[in-house]
Amino acid sequence: MNWTPAALSQDIPSGSAAPGQLGDKDIVIWRSASGRIAAWSDRCPHRGMRLSHGFVRGEFLSCIYHGWRYGDGGQCHRIPAHPELTPPDAIKVPVFAVTESDGVVWVAQKDAEPEAPPPGLAGFSPLRTLRLSARPETVAAAFGGTGLDLRGELGGCAVVVLIQPLPDDQCNLHALAANGADTATLDRVSAALEALRRQAETAEEIAA
Amino acid sequence: MRLYDYILSPSCYRVRLMAALAGIKLDLRAVDFHPGAEHRGPELLALNPAGTIPILTDGDLVLTQSTAILTYIAASHAPEWLGDDSPAMRAQVGQWLAFAQRLTDSAGAARLHDMLQMPGDIVALRRSATRTLRELEAAISAVRRRGGIFLVGDRPTIADIACFPYVALAPDGGLPLDAYPSIRLWMRAIRGLPGFVEMPGIHRLHELLPEPGPQPDVIRKERA
Numbered sequence: 503m504n505w506t507p508a509a510l511s512q513d514i515p516s517g518s519a520a521p522g523q524l525g526d527k528d529i530v531i532w533r534s535a536s537g538r539i540a541a542w543s544d545r546c547p548h549r550g551m552r553l554s555h556g557f558v559r560g561e562f563l564s565c566i567y568h569g570w571r572y573g574d575g576g577q578c579h580r581i582p583a584h585p586e587l588t589p590p591d592a593i594k595v596p597v598f599a600v601t602e603s604d605g606v607v608w609v610a611q612k613d614a615e616p617e618a619p620p621p622g623l624a625g626f627s628p629l630r631t632l633r634l635s636a637r638p639e640t641v642a643a644a645f646g647g648t649g650l651d652l653r654g655e656l657g658g659c660a661v662v663v664l665i666q667p668l669p670d671d672q673c674n675l676h677a678l679a680a681n682g683a684d685t686a687t688l689d690r691v692s693a694a695l696e697a698l699r700r701q702a703e704t705a706e707e708i709a710a
Numbered sequence: 711m712r713l714y715d716y717i718l719s720p721s722c723y724r725v726r727l728m729a730a731l732a733g734i735k736l737d738l739r740a741v742d743f744h745p746g747a748e749h750r751g752p753e754l755l756a757l758n759p760a761g762t763i764p765i766l767t768d769g770d771l772v773l774t775q776s777t778a779i780l781t782y783i784a785a786s787h788a789p790e791w792l793g794d795d796s797p798a799m800r801a802q803v804g805q806w807l808a809f810a811q812r813l814t815d816s817a818g819a820a821r822l823h824d825m826l827q828m829p830g831d832i833v834a835l836r837r838s839a840t841r842t843l844r845e846l847e848a849a850i851s852a853v854r855r856r857g858g859i860f861l862v863g864d865r866p867t868i869a870d871i872a873c874f875p876y877v878a879l880a881p882d883g884g885l886p887l888d889a890y891p892s893i894r895l896w897m898r899a900i901r902g903l904p905g906f907v908e909m910p911g912i913h914r915l916h917e918l919l920p921e922p923g924p925q926p927d928v929i930r931k932e933r934a
Contacts, residue, residue, distance in 0.1 A: 512854075513891035517917060518898065521888040554888075557916040566916065630851045633889030674889075688855055696848060 505601065505608035505620040507664040507676045508541065510628040512605065519563060521554035524609050526669045529598055530554040531607055534561040541600040541609045542576050547593055604628075606664065606676060621651055626662050626678035629691060634699045636706040638665045638673050644702040656698070657690030659683050663698075671706070675699070711736050711783075714754065714765040716743040718825075720818060720875035721776040722764040723909040728780045728871050730907040732788035744826055777807040780868040793867045802862045806869035812842050813876040820883030821876075832884070839885050843893065846877065850892035859899045866903060874900050878912045 508522045509531050519532035521544060528544040530553040538561065544552050551567040558564075562579060564571045571580040576595035581587055599610040604623035610616055634641065638650060645652045645663060652663040659679050666674040675698075679691050711729075713736045715722045729736045741763050742748040750761045758765050758774040766773045766782070773779045784791035793799040816839035822828040823835065853859060861869040878897055880887060887893060900906070902915045 509891070513895065515895070518895075520891065520894060559917050559921065564916070566913075631891055632847075685855055689852060692848060692851060696844075 508609045509607040517558045532563050541598040543596040629677045629679045632675045636702040637671050638667050640706050641702045657694035659687050659691050711768045714739050714741050716741050723875045724776045725764050725779050728783050731905045734787050777872050803869045810872035817880040818876045824883050847890045850896045
């Protein structure tokens with residue numbers, strides 16, 4: 503297994519949590535006040551609430567439902583209804599391997615951490631993430647490439663488009679554009695990405 | 711100002727939220743929208759023949775479109791929420807108010823279908839809502855590239871307040887917001903505004919509130 507691109511760093515500012523996915527697993531990607539990124543199972547061990555609905559205070563992520571608070575390694579540190587209790591070690595959120603490079607958040611299964619680092623993206627800056635209802639190969643064909651790491655030109659600008667496969671014939675596109683591109687150019691790339699999505703979804707519908 | 715209000719209506723919430731942010735107090739008159747259908751009863755039909763809520767009355771003035779009510783509240787009490795007077799900004803605010811109606815007609819209708827069993831082609835409604843949410847996501851991502859987060863200009867306006875409720879409640883209509891990172895950050899910015907008020911299904915940013923309850927170090931001290 504390789505690293506899977508799961509989000510752009512700019513979309514998860516310090517002190518916030520966001521829903522994400524690794525294959526068919528729901529994950530929460532969150533960043534502490536000090537900037538530490540983490541990827542956990544998106545399920546509170548208490549009552550199963552999605553932790554991505556939760557909130558970050560300092561270095562902890564709290565569940566929105568009953569406020570159970572989790573820290574480093576997914577360990578539960580505080581149960582507000584029992585403030586005097588030190589939560590047992592067993593109350594722990596399953597964690598995923600996570601690494602951040604060139605403005606992209608990459609995740610992998612904890613017990614199967616890839617040996618190779620994620621692909622280098624020097625010379626590119628994150629632009630935006632789009633969800634689409636089409637299979638990765640349909641998107642790659644619409645782009646004029648193959649695989650999950652598409653490189654070429656969109657809207658007159660060099661781009662990298664990372665495809666993140668998702669269940670139910672969907673995927674995320676994490677798009678990066680050449681460093682230093684001006685705002686007007688980036689607007690064109692964004693519009694070209696929308697066009698790519700329409701093209702791939704239309705092709706998928708015709709195929710279905 | 712009297713607001714004929716229903717707690718679960720995103721259109722009524724628009725008005726409550728705008729009034730709270732503008733720092734004015736409304737005289738709330740609860741309407742039994744569901745299951746009583748009081749908005750289609752004689753008293754309210756006399757006020758608003760369209761049979762919709764919210765309705766805002768202020769002296770002789772009767773307003774029955776939530777986006778027009780936002781304009782009235784802002785113009786009378788908090789003009790900074792209208793945006794500036796430049797032709798482009800005036801037009802942009804107007805454009806977003808019209809866009810908000812598309813949200814009501816798609817995501818809002820999908821929610822009414824799923825929550826209150828209102829009739830509708832749910833597949834078509836969700837498809838139309840997805841197109842609308844994608845437009846919003848693209849627009850906010852363009853704003854973020856310019857260092858902003860709000861829809862028009864560098865501060866929140868009635869454009870944001872008009873669009874916010876139906877977007878935030880879209881998951882009620884089977885439209886998850888997971889796929890829209892810029893929308894999520896825009897909603898975060900609105901939920902963190904001073905004076906922000908909640909409605910069922912839309913909460914403020916908990917992290918801005920002081921942590922409730924005794925903290926472990928306090929308990930340890932008390933026991934010592």
